[in-house]
Amino acid sequence: MIAAVIELVDISALSRLWRVRSGQVTKIYQISARADFVGAVVALLGVLLFDTLPGLVIGIVASVVLLIARTSRPHIAPLAPVDGTDGESASPHPGLWVDQSRNPAYAGIPGVLVVRVEAPLLFVNADYVRDRVRELATDVPDLRLVVLDGRATPSIDVTATATATATAMLTQLRADLHRLGADLALAGGVGQVRDVLSEAAEEGEPLVYPSVEAALAAATEEPTSGA
Numbered sequence: 001m002i003a004a005v006i007e008l009v010d011i012s013a014l015s016r017l018w019r020v021r022s023g024q025v026t027k028i029y030q031i032s033a034r035a036d037f038v039g040a041v042v043a044l045l046g047v048l049l050f051d052t053l054p055g056l057v058i059g060i061v062a063s064v065v066l067l068i069a070r071t072s073r074p075h076i077a078p079l080a081p082v083d084g085t086d087g088e089s090a091s092p093h094p095g096l097w098v099d100q101s102r103n104p105a106y107a108g109i110p111g112v113l114v115v116r117v118e119a120p121l122l123f124v125n126a127d128y129v130r131d132r133v134r135e136l137a138t139d140v141p142d143l144r145l146v147v148l149d150g151r152a153t154p155s156i157d158v159t160a161t162a163t164a165t166a167t168a169m170l171t172q173l174r175a176d177l178h179r180l181g182a183d184l185a186l187a188g189g190v191g192q193v194r195d196v197l198s199e200a201a202e203e204g205e206p207l208v209y210p211s212v213e214a215a216l217a218a219a220t221e222e223p224t225s226g227a
Contacts (some may be wrong), residue, residue: 036063038062038066039060040059042059042062043058043059044059046058071120071122071125072124072128074119074125074128075118076117076118076129076136077101077118078101078113078114079097079099079108079116079149080097080098080100081096081097081106081109082096082098082106083095095213097114097116097212108140110141110142111140111143111144112140112143112145112216113133113137113140113143113146113147113182114147114212115146115148116148116149116152117150117152119152119153120155121156129169130169130172133148133173134173134176137182143180143182144219145183145184145215146185147184147186147212147215148184148187149187149188149212150187170186183219185207185208185215186208186209186215187208187209187214187215188210188211
C-alpha cells in the first residue's frame with residue numbers, strides 16, 4: 001500500500017512548481033504566487049485523507065481561492081523609459097518601458113507617472129487598482145499626468161454591471177488625480193479593452209491613446225487643468 005501511494009507522489013513535479021514561482025514573483029504575490037504548488041499539495045493531502053474525488057474537489061477549490069486572491073491584488077508597476085523618451089519630444093513609435101522596481105537604473109519622467117496593471121481589470125480589483133495608483137501618484141513631485149499602460153491588461157469585464165464598475169473606477173481615479181493637479185490617460189490597451197471602453201464611455205472618462213508616447217505628446221499640447 002505504501003509503495004503504491006509513493007508512486008502517486010511526483011516529488012520532482014512539486015519541486016518544479018515551487019521553484020518556478022520563486023524570487024520576485026513571490027515577493028509580489030506571496031502565497032498566491034505558488035497557487036499551482038499549493039493546489040497540488042492540498043489535492044494530494046485531500047486524496048490521502050478523504051479519497052480521490054473529494055481530494056480533487058478540495059484542490060480545485062483551493063486553486064480558485066488563490067486565483068481570486070491574486071487577481072484581486074494585481075501587481076501595479078511604475079514604468080520608466082529605456083530610450084530616454086520624455087514628454088517634450090515623444091517618439092511616434094512605441095518605445096520600451098520597464099518596471100522601475102526591477103530596473104532601478106532607469107529614471108521616470110519628471111511630473112509623469114506611467115503605470116502598468118499586470119492583470120485583467122475586473123470588479124474584484126477595481127478599488128485596489130484605484131487605491132494603488134493614487135498611492136504611487138502621491139510620491140511623484142509636481143505630478144501633471146498619470147498614464148495607465150494597458151498592454152498588460154488583456155481584458156475588462158463585459159457584463160453590464162462589472163463594466164460599469166470598472167469604467168466608474170477610472171472616472172473616479174481621474175477625479176482623484178484632478179484634485180492633485182494631474183490628469184489620467186489610458187494607453188496601449190488591447191483591442192477588446194478599447195472596444196469595451198469606447199462603448200461604455202461617458203463624459204469625464206479618460207481618453208485612450210494608441211501608445212504611452214502618444215499620451216505624453218497630447219499632454220504637452222494641452223495644459224493639464226487641476227480641479
